[in-house]
Amino acid sequence: MSETQDPTRYEPSEAEPEVFARWEAAGVFDSDADGDPADSYSIAIPPPNVTGALHMGHALNGSIQDVLIRLNRMRGRNVRWTIGTDHAGIATQTKVEQQLAAEGTSRQEIGREAFLERTQAWRRQYGGTIIGQFRRLGVSAAYDDERFTMDDGYVRAVQEVFVALFEQGLIYKGTRLVNWDPGSRSAISDLEVEDREVTDKLYEIAYPLSDGSGDVVVATVRPETMLADVAVAVNPQDERFAGLVGRTVTLPLVGRELPIIGDDYVKTDFGTGCLKITPGHDPNDFEIGQRHGLESLSCIDEAGRITGGFAADFEGLPVAEAREAIVAALRAEGRLRGEEEYTHTVPFSHRSGERIEPLLSLQWFMRMEELARPAIDAVRDGRVRIHPESQKRRYLEWLEEIRPWTLSRQLWWGHQIPVWYRRKDGAVPADPQEVLDAPLDDVELHCGLEAPDGAGWVRDPDVLDTWFSSALWPFATLGWPDGTPELRTFYPTSVLSTARDILFLWVARMVMMGLRFAGDVPFRDVYCHSVIQAPDGRRMSKSLGTGIDPLDLIDGGPRPPVFAKKPGQDAGAFPAYGADAVRFGLLAMSSTQDVRFSEEKIAQGRQLVTKLSNAVRFAVGRLAEAPEAARAGAVVPRDGLARVEDRWIVSRTERIARETAARIDEFDFAKAALGLYDFVYGELCDWYLELVKGRDPATDPDLARVLGHALRRTLQIAHPVIPFLTEEAWAWLGADADGLLAASRLPEPDDAALDPDAEGAIERVIAVITAARSWRNAANVPPGPVLAARLEAEGYDADLREHVARLARLQLAPADGDAGDAVTIVVPGGQLVLPAGEHVDPEADRARIAARRANVEKQIAGLEGRLANERFVSRAPAEVVAAEREKLAGLRDELASL
Structure with missing residues (x-):
């Protein structure tokens, strides 16, 4: 056991890099290019710009995809997660031009060939930053097979597609209105316009x-x-x-x-x-x-x-x-x-x-109607499913009104257009630019993978829009146009997770190109994740002081100015939450709508990691006292369990495993994360570990078997969300013989583990204990004194009553005769009666309840009036309105209980 596997401590900054190294050394992220797409599960990561660094959108999307990949890897699917970067034409060229300007020169002075060499060198030096940051987040992708949109094989794929579309009459050169950027001296795409x-x-x-x-x-x-x-x-x-x-x-x-x-x-x-x-x-x-x-x-x-x-x-x-x-x-x-x-x-x-100048410009364009129709049909007939449904409508509306696509960019870095020009009269001018400047009617064109034979041919200097090459990403990264094993095994891919703002510019174009060239849709499901805004609702931006670096959350770093209480005030620093906490927080924030960043959700993730690590440490100590035979297995005990709490936690663990997996499959990541938190924090730790206190594992083999089983299953359930801590805790529990948790196989659903009767029984116990504790708190009765009580309710046998008495600090008496003046608390199946005594004053309790009822009724009236105000409902942020409605529902429930 390594130092970071010491169950007496867990420090994310130490453990996480070491755990990731173990995964890589074991080849956990590898895939087998031998099989059928139906038996595989694959994702092609939306390729970040080679110039980029991890931002909150990357971190959220990376976490979403990793949850999907890890869950399906543990299901035994043949998993491939393709990772790589996009050459990012304008952004990368701008970086290198800035570098040249600092040296007192320019791309025009050094020439195209030398400039491209400098750009490749820049990419080799700086282009891997974001890939390293994805590793820090725990992204379990195929790093040994990283792809880049300017690799030789990818360039060939792009050129073959261009030539084919040209020969089919879909690509042409003409004059139309374009978005002209005077700063870069190039036409640019709609996405590059703000x-x-x-x-x-x-x-x-x-x-x-x-x-x-x-x-x-x-x-x-x-x-x-x-x-x-x-x-x-x-x-x-x-x-x-x-x-x-x-x-x-x-x-x-x-x-x-x-x-x-x-x-x-x-x-x-x-x-x-x-x-x-x-x-x-x-x-x-x-x-x-x-x-x-x-x-x-x-x-x-x-x-x-x-x-x-x-x-x-x-x-x-x-x-x-x-x-x-x-x-x-x-x-x-x-x-x-x-x-x-x-x-x-x-x-x-x-x-x-700079301000966009709409200009008439001679550019390369692509006719889109013929390509758009099959892409529309693929979504309408369900071959591609877009989540949420509202994004499907936007996709269809845009494609039905689609216009020609401006393909060419006046740049040097990128996929140079495979077209050559020569004067029709055969003249070979001294300056090749004369051929390029000649009217189209005066030149002949050649489109192909190689330069044509003969003198006087000049290649088009423009490059293709980056979105053209990235439209091929799902199949070009798998080796197309060659019929590679990877292409046969992993295409179509399973899911695309992306931001909605590139639904048209990228997603729709991938569908078009996949159908046209790879013979099928590129993915079955498209999940459009939310955009995480700054805490004040503005977009995240370093220049605005609202941008948050995910690594500052993971490792600790300065909070941006938006967190300052007053303008100009130091906002302080984030604590080192660790990657697991950041992943959990981002998933818990995710939604089908844009959401504001919540540091509380990140902190909640850290609480989950701490709670689960403490629970496993507790279990390691208890299990050490048990006979080896009792603690060895992680399967559900088959010979029956005598104690209701044991049957309950086995059943609840099975149920939460199903619910979490189903929510992930439904792309409801917030409910999956928060449901996991509630189970670990509440049922497993706060209730089961309390219910079994006093039982001796040395003489109670069921305790060791159930505790070991529940924790191992919990670690498997939680692993896709918080992979680092769960991997470490897997080793603490002595599961080394079973290999790494990331590579373990999830057990099949087991109906025999479900016990509705046990679940109902413990739910009643929890409800009684919670009600008694709530009453103590409201009545200012300290938790220490043991109160006389009568449980006048059905559905509680002796074992259940013993749990209630111990955890609620009650002395339960038989429900015989009249209890006299007493406090009555409604519980499942009847009531809990607390006779008047030193700490129980029924008259004061009745007065307290009346006052609380009046207060709740007043709050309800205020909220009902506010929500009836159409101006408030239409103008307030959606999350504020939703919170007010949730608060109103809670108050109504409380009033009913009073």
């Missing part, structure tokens, strides 16, 4: 009617884009503008004639009711333009400067300067009719922090 609330000026600008009969006043927060206006729109139902549709206006500062069109999109209650239409710089305007066959013009280039030659005075100005200059020019011409502050949400790049 909405921020900003205050701009809303300007009212008069566009003169071309016939000179008046003006049409439009409202806009972006006057600089008016240079690319192609129309003015009004709502055809708006009586104010009846007769305007079909006429034209003249664009101020430019002189271009614009049609006035009618479109139902225009809001009659926003601004002036007239909308300038700029399809080249606004996604909604782009859709309007498509409906009306309007031209799309651009007046802002990829560097965020005015372009297009529409107005020489503003050409080349940065957007912000152009806005000021254009407003000044409009004011000088008398075209500016009003301006006011206007607060609205605006898209910003999550990566560079």
Whole structure:
């Protein structure tokens, strides 16, 4: 037995790394690539960015997946948990470019090949941080088979998919509106866009009617884009503008004639009711333009400067300067009719922090309708089940309205698009960029895994959106396109656990690609876990002072500023809770809705670890006194148990094993964790260990057999949630001969272990003892004195009465004759009567109950009024409303008992 296996102490910081090393040395995380997916259980971890570090979302999702993996490993399933990282195009390139800038150089100066070498070197040095942190959390994944989206095999898979989709006519190059990030000089995905609330000026600008009969006043927060206006729109139902549709206006500062069109999109209650239409710089305007066959013009280039030659005075100005200059020019011409502050949400790049510029850009796109239909059918017919149900509706709604996917990114780090260009006239220019800059009509394309033969071919410099390569993750990590044993054994995978914000960007695309290329859905169940917010309800963010590092919870570290009682005050430090406590707390917090971080739940996890370790230490000492034959087995005793408390704990252990497993299978991790806590803390430790006090294991073989069995089963039940302590305690109990707990096999459900009669009997005992103790507390009667009492109730034999008397500190007398003036406490099957005496004052008790009843009735009235207030119910956080309703239900139950 190692030092950390000493049952007299348990220190998570010492034990957890040593336990993890034992698991790895024993090959617990290994899998056998020989079998059928129906007999296997597999998960592909959502690959974190190679640049990343563990945050609360990772920690929650890692804990969820590990619970599923450990439970099914112990069920005897052939388990594989694929772990790896995503190359994270923009994030990684930004890190390396920052490094180069600090050295006084840039990627353009060192060239593409040298830059990619530097990026690979950066990845080798820093890219494994988050994988090491997952190990600290206890994640039991296949580390020996770690995957990376830029590995050679993965690159080949990505290129084969691209080429196939190109040849099928689903991938094409064209000009459409994209999210352009001026900071990274690249188109970016929707996920890399975040909405921020900003205050701009809303300007009212008069566009003169071309016939000179008046003006049409439009409202806009972006006057600089008016240079690319192609129309003015009004709502055809708006009586104010009846007769305007079909006429034209003249664009101020430019002189271009614009049609006035009618479109139902225009809001009659926003601004002036007239909308300038700029399809080249606004996604909604782009859709309007498509409906009306309007031209799309651009007046802002990829560097965020005015372009297009529409107005020489503003050409080349940065957007912000152009806005000021254009407003000044409009004011000088008398075209500016009003301006006011206007607060609205605006898209910003999550990566560079700059405001997104919707731009018409020549990019690679993918048609999605043909791929979306099978992905819709897979969810509708139940081949893919999405939990909770509300996320299924969002998935379907998004796919039914899906638009072309912008695939290309103007980066160097990533999967370079496998397309080559050559001039149709055969000329080979000295500068390859001339080929890339040539119009598409003047070049021929080749899409393939290798460069084509012949001179003059130039490869497309762009790379693919990271979501394209990660869409292949469930099958590419198993060796596709080769028919590997891993692919045959573990695809489709069993479950995907992920955040709901990538349900469309990643989950839906994995379903599409899995059906198209791997021949089946990529997973059977999708669980969308909650987002854990800061304690004050804001999003977790280091920059906001609300982010919590999970390792600071595990090992101890500074609390973020959000925990400070006053602004600027030191928030102190977290104690070292240990990985088990953090896992438990996160699971206990989890929900189908977003939840606020609760340090109390983490502390509750530590209490569970402490309670269970103390219980096992107690048992080790008691079992040492028992005959070896009595303490050897961990199976349910088959020759009958005389004591009701023994039959009760055996039954309750079997039942909690079933309930915990069922809740995990149903993705109800909070109930699984909290139910486990209640069983260990309450039934096993607070009740069973109390009920058996005074019994001698040296002369009572049943005690040793039942205690050993109950604790071993409890450790198995709890292992998926708190794996480190349970593994250590397994060794303390002398289970080394059975191997590691993580690799042990859960016993099959055993109906013979269930004893409803014993459960009912001990439930009645607990209810009587709890009622008596509650009365003592309410009546300020100290716990020490033994009180005279009569248990006037059915269902209590001599053994049960003995338990009640001992644990409730009562002297039970026969229920003969009249007890006189007494306190009566309702209990299951009848009543507990406490005759008047030194510590029992029935008159004072009646007064106390009356006062309490009045107080409860007052609280109930207040809560009923509050919950009847529609304004409170609609505006208060959901968890606050739920807590108030729960409090009301509890008060009503208390009133009924009074």
